[in-house]
Amino acid sequence: MSPFYFGTPKRRLFGVYHPAITSRATVRAAVLCYPWGHEYIYAHRSMVKLASVLAESGFHVLRFDYFGTGDSAGESTQVTLDGCHKDILMAAEELMDMSGAESISLIGLRLGASLAAEVAVADRRLVDRLVLWDPVISGADYVESLYHSAANMPIGKAAPPERPVEKGGGHEICGFPLTDAQREQIARIDLIPLVPRLPRKTVTVVTRAAAAHERYLAAIGDGTETEERFLSIPDHPAWHENWPLDAGTMPVDVIHRIKEWMT
Amino acid sequence: MSADEKTSAQSKITEQVVLFGAKSSLCGLLARPVDAATGLPIVLLNTGIIHRVGHHRMNVTIARRYAAKGHPVVRFDFGGIGDSPVQSETLAPLDANLASITEVCDWIESNLDQSSFILMGLCSGADHAIIQASRDPRIAGVVLVDPSIPRTFRFFLNNFVRDLSRRVVWVNLATGRGNTWARLRRLIGRPRGSDATEIRKEPFARPELEHPEVISFLEKTYQDAVDNGARILAVFTGGHDFQHNYRRQLLDALPRVKFRNQLDLHFYADCDHTFNYERHRTRLLAELDGWLGKLMASQNERREARRETN
Numbered sequence A: 001m002s003p004f005y006f007g008t009p010k011r012r013l014f015g016v017y018h019p020a021i022t023s024r025a026t027v028r029a030a031v032l033c034y035p036w037g038h039e040y041i042y043a044h045r046s047m048v049k050l051a052s053v054l055a056e057s058g059f060h061v062l063r064f065d066y067f068g069t070g071d072s073a074g075e076s077t078q079v080t081l082d083g084c085h086k087d088i089l090m091a092a093e094e095l096m097d098m099s100g101a102e103s104i105s106l107i108g109l110r111l112g113a114s115l116a117a118e119v120a121v122a123d124r125r126l127v128d129r130l131v132l133w134d135p136v137i138s139g140a141d142y143v144e145s146l147y148h149s150a151a152n153m154p155i156g157k158a159a160p161p162e163r164p165v166e167k168g169g170g171h172e173i174c175g176f177p178l179t180d181a182q183r184e185q186i187a188r189i190d191l192i193p194l195v196p197r198l199p200r201k202t203v204t205v206v207t208r209a210a211a212a213h214e215r216y217l218a219a220i221g222d223g224t225e226t227e228e229r230f231l232s233i234p235d236h237p238a239w240h241e242n243w244p245l246d247a248g249t250m251p252v253d254v255i256h257r258i259k260e261w262m263t
Numbered sequence B: 001m002s003a004d005e006k007t008s009a010q011s012k013i014t015e016q017v018v019l020f021g022a023k024s025s026l027c028g029l030l031a032r033p034v035d036a037a038t039g040l041p042i043v044l045l046n047t048g049i050i051h052r053v054g055h056h057r058m059n060v061t062i063a064r065r066y067a068a069k070g071h072p073v074v075r076f077d078f079g080g081i082g083d084s085p086v087q088s089e090t091l092a093p094l095d096a097n098l099a100s101i102t103e104v105c106d107w108i109e110s111n112l113d114q115s116s117f118i119l120m121g122l123c124s125g126a127d128h129a130i131i132q133a134s135r136d137p138r139i140a141g142v143v144l145v146d147p148s149i150p151r152t153f154r155f156f157l158n159n160f161v162r163d164l165s166r167r168v169v170w171v172n173l174a175t176g177r178g179n180t181w182a183r184l185r186r187l188i189g190r191p192r193g194s195d196a197t198e199i200r201k202e203p204f205a206r207p208e209l210e211h212p213e214v215i216s217f218l219e220k221t222y223q224d225a226v227d228n229g230a231r232i233l234a235v236f237t238g239g240h241d242f243q244h245n246y247r248r249q250l251l252d253a254l255p256r257v258k259f260r261n262q263l264d265l266h267f268y269a270d271c272d273h274t275f276n277y278e279r280h281r282t283r284l285l286a287e288l289d290g291w292l293g294k295l296m297a298s299q300n301e302r303r304e305a306r307r308e309t310n
Helices: A037-056 A081-099 A111-122 A139-151 A180-187 A192-197 A213-220 A252-262 B003-010 B055-068 B093-112 B124-135 B153-164 B167-175 B179-187 B212-227 B249-253 B278-309
Strands: A002-008 A011-018 A028-033 A059-064 A104-109 A127-133 A171-173 A176-178 A202-206 A230-232 B013-020 B026-033 B042-044 B073-076 B117-122 B139-145 B231-237 B263-268
Touching: A002 A081, A002 B013, A011 A037, A011 A081, A028 A037, A028 A081, A028 A111, A037 A059, A037 A104, A037 A176, A037 A252, A037 B055, A059 A081, A081 A104, A081 A111, A104 A111, A104 A252, A111 A127, A111 A192, A127 A252, A139 A171, A139 A180, A176 A180, A192 A213, A202 A213, A202 A252, A213 A230, B013 B055, B013 B073, B013 B093, B026 B055, B026 B093, B042 B055, B042 B093, B055 B073, B055 B278, B073 B093, B093 B117, B093 B124, B117 B124, B124 B139, B124 B212, B139 B278, B153 B249, B167 B179, B212 B231, B231 B249, B231 B278, B249 B263, B263 B278
Parallel strands: A028 A059, A028 A104, A104 A127, A127 A202, A202 A230, B042 B073, B042 B117, B117 B139, B139 B231, B231 B263
Antiparallel strands: A002 A011, A011 A059, A171 A176, B013 B026, B026 B073
């Protein structure tokens, strides 16, 4: 794997490129889209594993941090969803340049899945396959769950601290700032209206039941035996940690099912 | 520091990817001032299995903050963590990680012309830092946040007194529930069905640290680090109150170590282990600012004295 910076001087992004280890008849490439906040921290290990598994199966893979997250430039309070969409497009272009692929697959986890879906709908020629892994279907539900997690951390039950208005307001969510503007943007996410415009080859993989799944399942309809659309795989949620009981646990079933579906 | 101030601080620094180690595969990020470095290089170590970004992106904040203040700062992943592959099939993880720290310091020495370093670590990172400082005289300072130390008599006394003030303890005592009753019933051979779940396994505490051999090892480690000239900033949090619960526990737990004037010791009772809240991180950063300021002043004095002697 090769870690590197890409993007523009004002928007430097950190990425890790996993070149394909085996060759395929056509060049295939996948961009991995991370979750947000504490979910990103916990999911990193599983995303590295998924990238390695895909590279071994002949995919060129790029993992990257959105501006204001991980090792990329910018502050956590500067993250915007529009910015993340641009970052995914930049990462896709970068990967196509590096690999020679003419289209790419997007694999997103949690908020990263919703962002990937929005990008795939906006640029339908770019994305050939889409994997939505435990996607945020309803932004409002997700925001509520973030506040629930923040109020019930293993360190004790306490309301998430408020942030000063001059710094964007909002609250601290499990160690990360969630400004008022960010909360409003995330709360507006709704995956269901996008379903009819998603790429034909789209699969949703879920490890945990969510309130929005019923509506979502109705929207995507039943798959066929040859075209799976919704996989419910009881496995560890990569983006959640119950330290120390499952620290470092990777959802190997999910990772291998995604690889199988991709290949 | 507001986002704008942070962005402006970021414009005073550069960040680059560096692959350290004999195999050039230890993934690291070097942040450094655009202008010539004026501070000692800082190396940030992994906390457990969390990659170099750190909990709540704390290591990124620390790296950029101190790069803007003149320090070259390296964050990197040990083998098998984050983006670094396993480095050795034969060495134990601790030995492999210590070898990796040496390789990073060697790289800084060769490429940045600096021969003294500061290591910073939280939890297992702190343990790695102090052991490395005991073996490498180039380590001028270590920042240890919640390093592993044995529990002491006063620790247990504090725990007992704290328990006395908890309502649940008295309720359990009166109703025959809880740990103590369950243990007693087991001792006299009359356990209840619920006792297996009543007895907490206390998975967090580490009684093995109280073994005389471990205490000797820790005393030697800390003493060697001090004798090598390393200054120590040790911060303990209330978040690990199953292992430490008062400021001077390090001194009581390792009584034979002569820290001289090289130890700065703090206990943040209300702070959790990974500094979830911004106010706690701000407090830690203020502590670091002061300690680094003192360390740099003493380094500069030493340099001046050497210059005058020559």
